[in-house]
Amino acid sequence: xxxxxxxxxxxxxxxxxxxxxxxxxxxxxxxxxxxxxxxxxxxxxxxxxxxxxxxxxxxxxxxxxxxxxxxxxxxxxxxxxxxxxxxxxxxxxxxxxxxxxxxxxxxxxxxxxxxxxxxxxxxxxxxxxxxxxxxxxxxxxxxxxxxxxxxxxxxxxxxxxxxxxxxxxxxxxxxxxxxxxxxxxxxxxxxxxxxxxxxxxxxxxxxxxxxxxxxxxxxxxxxxxx
Amino acid sequence: xxxxxxxxxxxxxxxxxxxxxxxxxxxxxxxxxxxxxxxxxxxxxxxxxxxxxxxxxxxxxxxxxxxxxxxxxxxxxxxxxxxxxxxxxxxxxxxxxxxxxxxxxxxxxxxxxxxxxxxxxxxxxxxxxxxxxxxxxxxxxxxxxxxxxxxxxxxxxxxxxxxxxxxxxxxxxxxxxxxxxxxxxxxxxxxxxxxxxxxxxxxxxxx
Numbered sequence: 001x002x003x004x005x006x007x008x009x010x011x012x013x014x015x016x017x018x019x020x021x022x023x024x025x026x027x028x029x030x031x032x033x034x035x036x037x038x039x040x041x042x043x044x045x046x047x048x049x050x051x052x053x054x055x056x057x058x059x060x061x062x063x064x065x066x067x068x069x070x071x072x073x074x075x076x077x078x079x080x081x082x083x084x085x086x087x088x089x090x091x092x093x094x095x096x097x098x099x100x101x102x103x104x105x106x107x108x109x110x111x112x113x114x115x116x117x118x119x120x121x122x123x124x125x126x127x128x129x130x131x132x133x134x135x136x137x138x139x140x141x142x143x144x145x146x147x148x149x150x151x152x153x154x155x156x157x158x159x160x161x162x163x164x165x166x167x168x169x170x171x172x173x174x175x176x177x178x179x180x181x182x183x184x185x186x187x188x189x190x191x192x193x194x195x196x197x198x199x200x201x202x203x204x205x206x207x208x209x210x211x212x213x214x215x216x217x218x219x220x221x222x223x224x225x226x
Numbered sequence: 227x228x229x230x231x232x233x234x235x236x237x238x239x240x241x242x243x244x245x246x247x248x249x250x251x252x253x254x255x256x257x258x259x260x261x262x263x264x265x266x267x268x269x270x271x272x273x274x275x276x277x278x279x280x281x282x283x284x285x286x287x288x289x290x291x292x293x294x295x296x297x298x299x300x301x302x303x304x305x306x307x308x309x310x311x312x313x314x315x316x317x318x319x320x321x322x323x324x325x326x327x328x329x330x331x332x333x334x335x336x337x338x339x340x341x342x343x344x345x346x347x348x349x350x351x352x353x354x355x356x357x358x359x360x361x362x363x364x365x366x367x368x369x370x371x372x373x374x375x376x377x378x379x380x381x382x383x384x385x386x387x388x389x390x391x392x393x394x395x396x397x398x399x400x401x402x403x404x405x406x407x408x409x410x411x412x413x414x415x416x417x418x419x420x421x422x423x424x425x426x427x428x429x430x431x432x433x
Contacts (some may be wrong), residue, residue: 099311104323115338116325 056162058089059184066143082191083154084143086135087184090161091127095183098124098158102185107198110136110151110189127185130157136191145191152194158185257408334407363398370395380404 019198044050065085073080075202091098101124110132117125117132132153139145161182168176204212307313312321329338332345339345363376377395379387381403404410 100321100323106326108325112325115329118338119329119340120323122323133417 038185042193050162052162052164054183056090058161059087059159059186062087062186065188066138082139082143082145083184083188084130084135084139084157085188086138087186088127088131088134089184090182091185092180092185093124093127094181095158097122098127098183098185101125101128102156102158105132105153106156107194108153109149109194110153111149113153124185128187131187132183132189135187138193139189150191150193151189153187154190155186155188158183160184349408355408359398359400360398363396365397367396383410 043060044054048054050057062085070080101117101120101122104120105128107114108116114129114132117129136148136151139151140148145151161184163182164180166178166180167179170176245250308316314322326340328341330341331337332339332348335345335347335351337347339347359378363378374394374396376398377387377392378398378400380400383404385400387397397413
């Protein structure tokens, strides 16, 4: 079932249409739930804890961000770029290893990301490539993206999935626990060109640094002076 | 400083030993070696003790090492994360996966490849075609020993070979069309005519 918070958010975006949704505008709304919302797995009943022998559930809220319908932006507002959220659940890979690949492609254009992932010699690179291609297809088919290469990776992260535990034998009959790790990989593609710097605290180029230093020096005043 | 603490503890232990002998003998009515001897063996009462302990430094007791190698300070979360996951600055981005900036664009198929290596798409295309040819040749050859050269002809090329030539080679016909990238002319070294008359040419414009 939809989480109350996500449902409220969807209702709020839909209700923010000025003057309500007219009949004419309603014809433009999608008449069906876009097929980009994947078949959500069985929800765990309330009060039942996750157990390794129960079928694995997965993240349910990420694809719901695709269901938001925003009101049209005003003439003075910046155009709202299209985006698509996609998740690959219960992938047989470790989250710690997936982190390196997910963090490499953050802020890259999708073309660059797919190109670089071809040359990353890890299993996660294949998984992420597939996820990106699926998301790209979804964006063009369901989310009004005109050019499939005009996308960039706005968010890319991985979380821990179900971990199954098994036993193994060490030397001298000592037991060991084997962890079979699964991970969920999340990606959000946004339409447009990627930003110059993805992280806010990225190092500035030398000219910019010099300019800032000079500005700071010039702003100095003598305290308690006129 | 740790050695100083060890010495203090050792001295305390030895003090206990010294007076324990006296107390034991007092309780048991003076049995065993005389306290003076016992005390001498243990190091004597404080005013009898020599400045330096006899026989060099005493061996450490098992309890002496209660300050063995342990962490002195808590590792901050920044250091922990740097060690586990790495950063651009530490250790030189080695743990992170860096994007490659030396990829070359293949002019024949349009995909990228690493310098010093073959373009993988082109290579795989050639490889799959080669495997197909090999399969066709092996199928035709069967268990007969190879006694002739193998000539592979694609669709529409059989007419170009006359029968005498065809008998000298083992002809393998493939029903498919020749791929555009597979040249018929693999043995010719160059297409430009070889120069017959050569003359030495002096370079000009050399000051």
